[in-house]
Amino acid sequence: MDFRHLGRSGLVVSRLAYGNWLTRSSSRSEETETACVRAALDAGITTFDTADVYADTRAEESLGRALKGERREGLEILTKVFAPTGPGRNDMGLSRKHIRESIDGSLRRLGTDHVDLYQAHRFDPSTPLEETMEAFADLVHAGKAHYIGVSEWTADQIRRGHALARELRIPFVSNQPQYSALWRVPEAEVMPVCEELGMSQIVWSPLAQGVLTGKYLPGGQWPAGSRATDSNDGSSVLAGWLNDEVLGRVRRLGPVADGLGLTVAQLSLAWVLQHRNVATAVVGASRPEQITDNAEAADVRLDEETMAAIDAALAPVANRDPAATADSSPADPGWRLG
Template sequence: MNFRHLGLSGLIVSQIAYGNWLTRSSSRSEETEVACVRAALDVGITTFDTADVYAGTHAEESLGRALKGERREGLEILTKVFAPTGPGRNDLGLSRKHIHESINNSLRRLGTDHVDVYQAHRFDPSVPLEETMEALADVVHAGKAHYIGVSEWTADQIRRGHALARELRIFLVSNQPQYSALWRVPEAEVIPACAELGIGQVVWSPLAQGVLTGKYLPGREWPVGSRATDVNDGSPELAAWLKDDVLGRVQELQPLVADAGLSLAQLALAWVLQRPGVSAVVVGASRPEQITANAQAVDVRLDEEVMERIDLVLGPVVVRDPAETRTLSPADRDWRLA
């Protein structure tokens, strides 16, 4: 495993982070979680990403159990707050009440007294940003988190949040955007803003919900057992990619990996890791061997010709519009698997 600083902060993270959104979705067992976590540790992954909402709060619990007995100082644990975690009117969002209650519940579920990065899962337009940032500062000053981060905030929201964080003497060090060779929305505004501020990218969906692995073929039935065939495990993000023009373009990348002895997944992960500002990519898994294979991407260096070829092949189907970094309210979508 290789490691990088998270932005300009002093925190060092593994370039591949294990995320348990996929692993602990409703169709996965805790045995699978434990096996995947063990595989991650075996290849040197030290950074683990989760959220209070994943699997109806059970993802944090199973990750905590899977990591029990590991040296806490040798791990970087990231979790998130924003989405609904209960039936009450205040069981969601970035209010002071929900943040303070959520961090306490997350720590209990994870079985630790602190997380390394506490992330605002989305921007909450219904709460004053000053209230949100002051509550996050309380979390850090109480020793319940070392740093804070955000996910899917716009460039303007990140700048405003960062300015308040500095006033409050806390460090906003990470942004977690969707980013892949197919989804390049953060490049125009978000990543440049983060570069100015010293904020690192911890990328989610670097494989475009698995489409960049090449397992989905145009004009064919989806593979048995894949996410596309699982009613409990699919997502709107995956459905948006399952189009013949996209899938055909992905297959055109096969010659690039054939001679190099790589998989398409390793190519896609290496592409993200070579993009400016990226500190780590979050990978999930339904089987431990996927973690082992994907971790090898940290040793892959793509030359400029290959990078240009990827851009040329995928260009017509790439999403780039910065407006796709959406401002959502907590009730805007089903967050059970988000």
């Protein structure tokens, strides 16, 4: 497993991070979750990403139990705050109240006294940014979070947050956007600003929710047991990708991967990791062997000819529109996806 510094900070993360995004009614068992975490550790993955909202807080609990007994100093545990975690009016957003209460809940569920990176899951236009960043500063100074990051913020929001973090002298080191060879939205605006400010990307959905594994073929017959056939495990997230035009283009990656002795999934992950502003890519799994296979991509380096072949295969269906950065409104259900 390869490793990289997160932004200009001293924090080192594994090139692949294990993510345990679970839906509210996920069919994944506790036994499977533990097996996937063990496979990640065995593959050299030390970075683990979750969020308080995943599975209505159960994902943090599951991850905490799976990591119990591991040397805490050898792990990087990342979680997020913003989305609703209760029925009250103050149970969501980035107010001082919600941030301070949420971190304590996350630490309790994860079984630790600190997280290595605490991330704003979305931007909150209903709370003054100064209040949000001051609340994050309080957590850093209290030792509950070592570093601060964000997820799906626009370039302007990142620039404003970074300026305040600099005034408050707290480490604002990362953004977590959706990014893959099919979803290239951050490239035009977000990544250049982050590079300028010394921040890295921790990307989610680097395999486009499994589409870039090549297992979904044109024609609409999905593999049994896949996410596309499981309404409890995020099949709605896949809807935009599961059409013959996209899937036909993804099939063109097969010969490219075969020529390098890689799977399509490994090729797609290596493509993401090739971007110099990407510190780590978050991968999930429904089976531990998926983690083992995907981990091999962390050390792959693709030459210019291969990168050009991937771009040519997917260019007509890849989204590059910077305006497609996730809507930051709390009313938007999109926060559930990252």
